[in-house]
Amino acid sequence: MSRSSAAAVTADSRRLLKQLISRSSRTSGVQFPPAFLRDDDGLDPPLSRILRGGQGGDVRLKLYLTMTLLAARHPHDIRGIPAATWAHVLGLPEPKVNGARRIGDALDFLAGMKLIGIAGGQGRPRNVLLRDPSGNGTTYSWRGNRYISMPLGFWANEWIYRLTGSSVALLLVLRDMRSNRQPSDAPWLTTDQKRRYGLSEATWTRATKELTNNGLLIVRRRPQGRDFDYRRxxxxxxxSTERLDDSTSPPATPPQE
Structure with a gap:
């Protein structure tokens, strides 16, 4: 976010965000299927495609995640929320004009990816219907053999304002990697495994630094291989996603880019 974006996170933004959380009636995290964030066939998954485009990617990703937070129950739709209100929720500058326009652009982009269906317009709030997070255009569902969860504290403790879109994307990727391991046996990725998430090296490096600085990530260099093999x-x-749910964490400060 720019400095003007940081300044746009107001008390009204925080009030509306809390209202959305309450309206969702969720008591735990928001679930996403693996197909949302990785593609084992070498294609770019929806997560990486949403993120591209600088600040536009930041808005698209945070809007999509927050709409998924809100549309928790069948038929997974959202009605009657003006674009300006979404802009206020996300802390965008000039929410009634430029912020609302950016929300409209984000909705069009997400609809083009078949992640949502939209209806309405012509001066009225557009209604949103979630579709399958894999982007195949079918009915919404996150269920399957496994899923990745974004803790509710991401919104409740205002990390959505503290983290850039790149870091939010990497946080989901790291949730996928974490599985059932322990900190003493932290996961690692081969080059081919890393490629399936579709994030650039610049994004990976920048987001790793940001998550580390916020106490959400521990990165270590460890040798791989047996004692008498070459040890790379x-x-x-x-x-440390538990930190997201820790309400005693320092107050969220919007990121500066």
Missing amino acids: LRNTYWV
Whole structure:
């Protein structure tokens, strides 16, 4: 976010965000299927495609995640929320004009990816219907053999304002990597495994630094291989998502880019 974006996170933004959380009636995290964030066939998954485009990607990702938070129950739709209100919720500058326009652009982009269906317009709030997070255009569902969850504290403790879109994307990726390991056995990725998430090296590096600085990530260099084999040093990643749900964390400060 720019400095003007940071200044746009107001008391009204925080009030509306809390109202959305309450309206969702959720008591735990928001679930996403693996197909939302990785593609084992070498194609770019929806998460990486949403993120591209600088600040536009930041808005698209945070809007999509927050709409998924809100539309918790069948038929997973959202009605009657003006674009300006979404802009206020996300802390965008000039929410009634430029912010609302950016929300409209984000909705069009997400509809083009078949992640949502939209109806209405012509001066009225557009209604949103969630579709399958894999982007195949079918009925919405996150259920399957496994899923990745974004803790409710991401919104409740205002991390959505503190983290950039790149860091939010990497946080989901790290949730996928974490599985059932322990901090002493943190996961690592081969080059091919890393590629399936579709995030650029610049995004990975920048987001890793940001998550580390916020106490959400521990990165270590560890040798891989048996004692008499060549032992390559790899980065291991342990994400401390419990911190997201810790309401005693320092107040959220919007990011500066």
